[in-house]
Amino acid sequence: MRKQIAAANWKMNLTYQQGEKLLNDILKAKLQPEGHQQVIFTVPFPYLIMASSEVANEPNFAVAAQNCYHKKSGAFTGEVSVEMLQSIGIRYCVIGHSERREYFGETNEQLAEKTNLLLEHNIQPIFCCGEPLAIREAGTQNDYVESQIAASLFHLSPEQLEKVIIAYEPIWAIGTGKTATAAQAQEMHAHIRGVIAARYGSAIAANISILYGGSVKGANASEIFAGEDVDGGLVGGASLIADDFIAIIKALK
Numbered sequence: 049m050r051k052q053i054a055a056a057n058w059k060m061n062l063t064y065q066q067g068e069k070l071l072n073d074i075l076k077a078k079l080q081p082e083g084h085q086q087v088i089f090t091v092p093f094p095y096l097i098m099a100s101s102e103v104a105n106e107p108n109f110a111v112a113a114q115n116c117y118h119k120k121s122g123a124f125t126g127e128v129s130v131e132m133l134q135s136i137g138i139r140y141c142v143i144g145h146s147e148r149r150e151y152f153g154e155t156n157e158q159l160a161e162k163t164n165l166l167l168e169h170n171i172q173p174i175f176c177c178g179e180p181l182a183i184r185e186a187g188t189q190n191d192y193v194e195s196q197i198a199a200s201l202f203h204l205s206p207e208q209l210e211k212v213i214i215a216y217e218p219i220w221a222i223g224t225g226k227t228a229t230a231a232q233a234q235e236m237h238a239h240i241r242g243v244i245a246a247r248y249g250s251a252i253a254a255n256i257s258i259l260y261g262g263s264v265k266g267a268n269a270s271e272i273f274a275g276e277d278v279d280g281g282l283v284g285g286a287s288l289i290a291d292d293f294i295a296i297i298k299a300l301k
């Protein structure tokens with residue numbers, strides 16, 4: 049059974065102390081997610097060890113990195129390797145966020161390399177995809193997202209693909225307050241699952257968690273997560289507010 053996931057993405061926000069307090073405030077709520085649910089805090093690199101130790105005794109809570117480098121090791125000053133993440137016990141890593149694709153020029157090919165390295169090191173990629181506004185207005189979003197997924201993931205074996213978590217984030221809904229409607233989210237998630245089923249079979253497709261991201265809040269999470277193919281969310285702004293993120297965790301199916 050695929051997991052229902054509430055993933056916080058702090059992006060480049062919060063000091064160490066603010067981050068520690070936020071984690072404590074959320075953990076104090078004693079939410080006890082069930083076995084089919086997973087809460088993930090995607091925090092800046094310098095906070096990974098602190099956040100891991102905060103959630104160490106909390107079942108179904110985990111920590112993710114926001115990025116990794118696409119080469120194994122070497123003279124890449126300022127970058128963080130997958131092996132480094134593995135060596136501090138990280139189990140998840142977000143890759144291909146639209147902000148990284150846009151501001152850092154990340155390509156589908158680099159994301160394929162990152163995926164390979166992560167899987168080799170037993171870290172589950174949270175692979176982001178999603179279309180810009182112009183593509184949505186042209187009505188070609190399904191093809192656009194399909195080509196992102198095919199280019200970075202379709203070289204994987206079925207066993208490898210099953211470990212990938214997909215996050216669909218329409219760029220026009222990120223940080224804009226403009227959420228995709230629950231119907232738009234479900235429609236794209238069903239399309240993504242269909243694309244995976246066509247390539248890998250429906251049993252594999254049924255095991256993949258597909259998260260929605262883009263202005264998810266406590267107030268709209270239940271409606272968005274209700275979609276049959278929507279397995280939770282990747283949450284930016286609202287994940288920085290304890291009560292909001294607690295409500296989002298509670299909205300998981």
Ligand SMILES: O=C[C@H](O)COP(=O)(O)O
Pocket residue numbers: 057145217221222223224225261262263264282283284285286
């Ligand atoms: O990774 C999270 C997404 O970019 C969504 O961000 P947002 O919830 O602030 O719109």
